[in-house]
Amino acid sequence: MTNAHDFTLDAELSETAAWEDTETDATDTDASDADTDDDLTEDTTEDWQSGYADEPDPEEEMTVGAMDLAERHQLRRVASLSTELEDISEVEYRQLRLERVVLVGVWTGGTVQDAENSMAELALLAETAGSEVLEAIYQRRQTPDPATYVGRGKVDGIREIVQATGADTVICDGELAPSQLRNLEDRLKVKVVDRTALILDIFAQHAKSREGQAQTELAQLNYMKQRLRGWGGNLSRQAGGRVAAGAGIGGRGPGETKIETDRRRINTKIAKLRRELKEMKGTRDTKRADRKRHEIPSVSIAGYTNAGKSSLLNRLTQAGVLVEDSLFATLDPTTRRTTTNDGRVYTMSDTVGFVRHLPHQLVEAFRSTLEEVADSDLILHVVDGSHPDPEGQLAAVREVFAEINATHVPELVVINKADAADPMVIARLRQREPHAVVVSAKTGEGIAEALAVIEGELPHPSVAFTALLPYERGDLVNRIHQHGEITSLEHTGEGTLVSGRAHESLAGELAAYAVS
Ligand SMILES: Nc1nc2c(ncn2[C@@H]2O[C@H](COP(=O)(O)OP(=O)(O)OP(=O)(O)O)[C@@H](O)[C@H]2O)c(=O)[nH]1
Ligand SMILES: [Mg+2]
Secondary structure (H helix, E strand, O other): OOOOOOHHHHHHHHHHHHHOOOOOOOOOHHHHOOOOOOOOOOOOEEEEEEEEHOOHHHHOOHHHHHHOOOHOOOOEHHHHHOOOOOOOHHHHHOOOOOOEEEEEEEEOOHHHHHHHHHHHHHHHHHHHEEEEEEEEEEEOOOOOEEOOOOOHHHHHHHHHHHHHHHOEEEOOOOOOOOOHHHHHHHOOOEEEHHHHHHHHHHHHHHHOOHHHHHHHHHHHHHHHHHHHHHHHHHHHHHHHOOOOOOOOOOOOHHHHHHHHHHHHHHHHHHHHHHHHHHHHHHHHHHHHHHHHOOOOEEEEEEEEEEOHHHHHHHHHHHOOOOOOOOOOOOOOOEEEEEEEOOOOOEEEEEOOOOOOOOHHHHHOOOOOHHHHHHHHOEEEEEOOOOOOOOHHHHHHHHHHHOOOOOOOOOOOEEEOOOOOOOOOHHHHHHHOOEEEOOOOOOOOOOOOHHHHHHHHOOOOOOOEEEEEEEEHHHHHHHHHHHHOEEEEEEEEHHHHHHHHOOOOOHHHHHHHHOOO
8 A cells, every 4th residue: 555645635625624714815925025046955944924924834844854865855846747849730739728737746645656656647637638737846745735735935936937937827736725726826926726626627628428517517616616715816816917905805895796696606507407417317217227127237347547447348348438548538437238158138337437536526426427336236446557556546446436335346356458567566466456357458368257257246146946938938038048047958848948047027937937
């Protein structure tokens, strides 16, 4: 287990709550007085708004001597992460919705590798959303700063980077409080978004089905609703540049009214979306009930985003689902009917990928989709064996399983991308996850074995039977093939003598032909 997840939202949120209560107009600082020649590698105690003076900065608790050499650089560049601006024609360029971004992370625990993995993932997310990553930096701190996320002394350093690179957006690797976003925007003078907003944006770009779009919109509205004050303040500042004294966030009157109307509009929209989603859920529930009545076993493919879930579904069922080297390529679940080697029918579904700290709003909004995972008979938990931190991915996915009450469903770990993975890592994963199969959805390696394990784990029909079926009841024999299990089958003078297991309603029909 790594500590990659120690950078928890919980910690941030509880701090945030405390901070929100005492929030003052700390944002009206004049940025020009905050110039320090902080070289980004060492911390300086700096002059900051007097409002913050009695807030102990947790950064100060750390002494350089106590840290490993590797950890000494508190704010470091992730060298390999900038994407080159490719040689594209001006026309094409204008069509792209490119934002030029600087990524900023706070690294609170785990190894340097964990921190770099987290930043690499943020970069992939940013690129998936259509941004160009110019620079990625992170800072070592015990906890994110409640006011500015990174240490207050680092904000100026980031501003220099923003100016030098010409970035128009800063993306922070966490879920930030409205006040943190506002404070940062005030000092950095560019748009600041957090990881949650980024993921919501990707979902909004990718959702295709009506349900997927409604779910995403619901998640976005819930996110926005909590941040109305923050965004409102920021937007007016951004629009008008510098805000005249007294007319900023503190200027209650009209602003407050506007926020109230916005909140009401959002609430109305949320209620409408919830109603629509409920109707769509109704249709799906009917389908599911149908499947249940026929006791058709269902298998869900779940796992970290980009692990190869859709590729695996394609391999296992020839489904022809979109496969893409991109995060969150699949947002709309696909269910395929398929059969076991001996002809038994079952379904296999592809689902939306999970990610570390999947925004809570999304889990809530996608709950009805995710319920299908909780309701299935077997989960294929796909993990990318070639990823730098597959254990971290397994843990992150299991956190979501817990959140959607899916922990009771039997789980088969499918270690994918065996063709690209380090055999040592595969051995390590096998050791850790004894109930696992190793496959490559790309080459087909291990697929037959995986299918055999899957078939063996499907639930068995509940009723044992032995029946002598006259030859004109070939339809019943077919149905036993599709929905039951046959242990022996013999053609006799009077008909087909079959024994095996069937679900209740089929067993009821067979009862008329029962032999003991
Ligand atoms: N080398 C290798 N690449 C694979 C394998 N399986 C999938 N991939 C690649 O991994 C990338 C992601 O595959 P998908 O099947 O789209 O992954 P997914 O889990 O459905 O991803 P999302 O829907 O985005 O969450 C694609 O570029 C695939 O070609 C494999 O076994 N080996
Ligand atoms: Mg997919």
